[in-house]
Amino acid sequence: MDDEQWMRAAIRQALLAETLDEVPIGAVIVRDGAVIAEAHNTRETQKDPLGHAEIGAIAQAAKILGGWRLIGCTLYVTLEPCPMCAGAVINARIPRVVFGAYDKKAGAMGTVYDLAEGKLNHRPEVRGGVLESECAQLLSSYFRNKRK
Amino acid sequence: MDDEQWMRAAIRQALLAETLDEVPIGAVIVRDGAVIAEAHNTRETQKDPLGHAEIGAIAQAAKILGGWRLIGCTLYVTLEPCPMCAGAVINARIPRVVFGAYDKKAGAMGTVYDLAEGKLNHRPEVRGGVLESECAQLLSSYFRNKRK
Numbered sequence: 547m548d549d550e551q552w553m554r555a556a557i558r559q560a561l562l563a564e565t566l567d568e569v570p571i572g573a574v575i576v577r578d579g580a581v582i583a584e585a586h587n588t589r590e591t592q593k594d595p596l597g598h599a600e601i602g603a604i605a606q607a608a609k610i611l612g613g614w615r616l617i618g619c620t621l622y623v624t625l626e627p628c629p630m631c632a633g634a635v636i637n638a639r640i641p642r643v644v645f646g647a648y649d650k651k652a653g654a655m656g657t658v659y660d661l662a663e664g665k666l667n668h669r670p671e672v673r674g675g676v677l678e679s680e681c682a683q684l685l686s687s688y689f690r691n692k693r694k
Numbered sequence: 695m696d697d698e699q700w701m702r703a704a705i706r707q708a709l710l711a712e713t714l715d716e717v718p719i720g721a722v723i724v725r726d727g728a729v730i731a732e733a734h735n736t737r738e739t740q741k742d743p744l745g746h747a748e749i750g751a752i753a754q755a756a757k758i759l760g761g762w763r764l765i766g767c768t769l770y771v772t773l774e775p776c777p778m779c780a781g782a783v784i785n786a787r788i789p790r791v792v793f794g795a796y797d798k799k800a801g802a803m804g805t806v807y808d809l810a811e812g813k814l815n816h817r818p819e820v821r822g823g824v825l826e827s828e829c830a831q832l833l834s835s836y837f838r839n840k841r842k
Contacts, residue, residue, distance in 0.1 A: 638743035
């Protein structure tokens, strides 16, 4: 139940992205029962290839915690992380990741690649599919409207 | 020969990292025969899990070019990119990557993973092993001194 609660906070970030005409993907980082970082996709507005929700949240959390190891943190994100973001999770030693929708094109926590499978020097616990249809629908309706 | 010339610029960035007691890894981005971005590892000094040389260089280049697609750019980096950085290369649509030393632990352009193999929506051309021994020796002597 907690996972759904925090995923709703990530969805709120995704909705915020949509109001800026960004692809609606949001992320929050939770530690000790509180959100310590929240971010959404900023690629178009910031013209930043690194501007994924997870990257923004990880950068914030590291500043707040004062170190590069995000011990005790869980990352919630509405879409399965891409290789860049899954790699960032591993580099930041985030112990647990919960994502919403699966990404057939670039998912790197089980779908196209599984960077959490244990070949690297950190192996996060991963749970996918939390509020999956809600997270997926945000994306499909955004792209449907784009094509109009 | 040009690749070696630009790899020497990346090595200079790695040496700069070493003076700050950072792991000596450096990167430059070249476009139209000129360096447009240069960066080194900043993880320890900035306490930043995202502080890899490639990420710094990509962020700079995107600002300079004013967009998230780094068209016409080549990334030179002294060590094979990790999954985060290889993913960033793909997200930024960098057409060509040249790296120095291979990374047995986390290399994601052929060694542990090959994110450039064509499963994702961009497939950079990759050349590894340019000034390999020089790039590798920088790292091995840094870690040897660390253990003293």
